[in-house]
Amino acid sequence: MRTYTPAEAAQASGFSLDTLRYYEREGILNAVARSAGGHRVYTEDNLGTLGFLRCLRDTGMPIELLRRYGQLCTEDSSLPDRIALLEEHAASVQQRLEELRAQQERLNSKIAWYREEFERQDAGTA
Amino acid sequence: MRTYTPAEAAQASGFSLDTLRYYEREGILNAVARSAGGHRVYTEDNLGTLGFLRCLRDTGMPIELLRRYGQLCTEDSSLPDRIALLEEHAASVQQRLEELRAQQERLNSKIAWYREEFERQDAGTA
């Protein structure tokens, strides 16, 4: 099973090297293996986790919850807690989506109104 | 035509008093009238603008663009520019919505997978 350098992990996950180190310091991504010389060695598993962490971040989960999730992932008796945490997050994502859609409509109405206004004015000056 | 105190404007717009002042300093919301004693007096027009600014913020428009929009609103020959700015923003909102929906699906799949995992485990220990 092949492994990955920090640069590869960054590339694959879309996080910067600094962010990867930061997440490790913060206990979000635990126990990344090290080479003899102390360099990080990422497993495919690590990459999978990172990919999902990216999904969580992209959906607006704050660092604090990321940390909680990361810690739950180290205890394998924590499945129900992980499910609960993700369900709660999913609910907030759903809510944000709805709000965003509503505001999008409002924005589009305004644009439509502006366009009409523009035509009125255009007609007036013609 | 009635007017509004700062507190009322804050209440109506959902911005804090400090944020209202900040927006004025930053040239986002211009020329709020003052009473004899120097207190701000918001018009219905101001409230309308504030409402729309809130829409823009809620859809993620950065302060810098808010400022641009606010300044365009002071020149009434700027309709096309305002339309262009809002259309560009609308496009980015659309993109974010799509990304968010995609990540939401990913999140939901993960939750579904966790639920199955949980049932498997539950069955195993029963």
Add this chain to the structure above:
DNA sequence: CCTTGACCTGGAGCGCGCTCCAGGTTGCAC
């Protein structure tokens, strides 16, 4: 070997968008 680039650590710094504070003025209610 030696070079060169990727990587290491601890800690400081930053950009955004507010938010809070001190010290003072205004204005309505009694």
Add this chain to the structure above:
DNA sequence: GTGCAACCTGGAGCGCGCTCCAGGTCAAGG
């Protein structure tokens, strides 16, 4: 006219999520 809440200004501070830096170590190619 007095008390008290709401408001004013300029400027400092903050929380988040990274990002950058100095000064050093590691590892692979020639």
